[in-house]
Amino acid sequence: MAIKTLLIANRGEIAVRIIRAAKSLGIKTVQVYSEADENMLAVKLADQAICIGPASAAQSYLNHDAIISAAKDAGADAIHPGYGFLSENANFVRAVANAGLIFVGPDADLIEKMGNKIAARQTAMKAGVAVVPGSDGAISDLDEAVRVANEIGYPVMIKAAAGGGGRGIRIADDEASLRRLAPQAQAEAVSAFGDGSYYLEYVVVNARHIEVQVMGDGKSAVHFFERECSLQRRRQKIWEEAPSATLDEATRQELCQSAVKLTRDIGYVGAGTVEYLYEESTGRFFFIEMNTRIQVEHPVTEAITGYDLVAEMIRIAGGAPLSVSQDDIKINGHSIEVRINAENPLMHFLPSPGVITTLSCAHAPEVRFDHFLYEGYTIPPFYDSLLGKLIVHGNNRDEAIAAMHQALENTTISGIETTIPLLIALAKDNEVKAGQVHTGWLEHWLEHNIEKIKP
């Protein structure tokens, strides 16, 4: 029962991307939109568009009933959630199933399992995937803490068991500092929460963020190799690459095999991403979470493997088996994606909604621009600041960086402020060129290199 009519429960660039994939499969598209999004590109491109509520996402893109009613009214047989919004909301997925509709993604139980940090960690351990080492339970005795810390290795993070929001977290570099800091953490936790017990967790210093793209059909699973997304600001990725510049071939195989084993073990259906922290100094990697949806940065994987991941996940949701086997999937060259946001990098990333007065972008075979812009379009202030993603492909990483620099120089978005000046500065940076980055690198760079961003 292949999908005939697909409702897109999202907005912005990903809605445009999903419509393109659906059209390539001959599927009719229904785009839902809020009152603030009447003029967005996906509304114009879809075969049908239905307004589902006011600007506020809570009343529109997060409104389960409005979306399911729209799907029924339009005669849609499936709903694609994109990323964000309802893409990992198990209650919504259950409601979609109860309404007799297909959700493009895994079922509610799987989303719940992988969405819960503790359950996901246990599932990963059961599949033999390394997780960030930590104490099994809460500790309240100092000698016990020292014994556990020796097992997991330093540095260790001391976290109050009853705490939350990062309060009372301390990092001990060795046994002496653990013996000094743990009692402080304990005393603070007693006075703040009435419970002095704490957890210990290994700290991956200068961690790199590496993730594996996976796809499953419930019976079998494949990986499409890894992406590296170490350039982040406030945990938001802004520059993503495939493959990772830092992995050797043996580690790459080990990492990708661990992700595909986890995916197969849980009977995963659809597109997913298994995220890891990679410790460059030791070559170790640790599972952090699995995202049960298509991700913003999926195009770099498409660029190096040649597969359309969004089309594949739609086919699988319609009941088809995986169309590809592991041996068919090869890495060709190197790809980079940057996120162009409506923010002013020279004014603390102040959001900049408004009218796009001119738009011109690079047209070259190695360049792809996934966006939802057109001249005269007003970017509304109600949603996130992502305007689009510029993706380039090169024979190797150096060529890809050069192509990205050129593509950014050839892209003009006027009328609003964008992060293009920051991205150009990064494309010219020697440490970026050398691949010497980690998840804390960009925030440190921004503190010392703001003059390198030319407006």
Place this chain on the structure above:
Amino acid sequence: MTDIQSPLPGTFYLTPSPGEPAYKSKGDTVSEGDVIGLIEVMKTFIEVKATDAGTFDSYVVENEQPVQAGQVIAKLS
């Protein structure tokens, strides 16, 4: 009467967080720079500050109402 305008487009909030009282109510003394509300723009919250001193009269938009840049959101007397 002095108007206080929103510096940016977005969603206006009268209260620091849900369930709390509004930043200002009628008759409150307002000093220049006092926070009188929040604007949520692209998932970022920005404080709206009084550009003049005076006595608070009223909000002229509702909590969680979409506003335009330059739109009057409150009045001082």
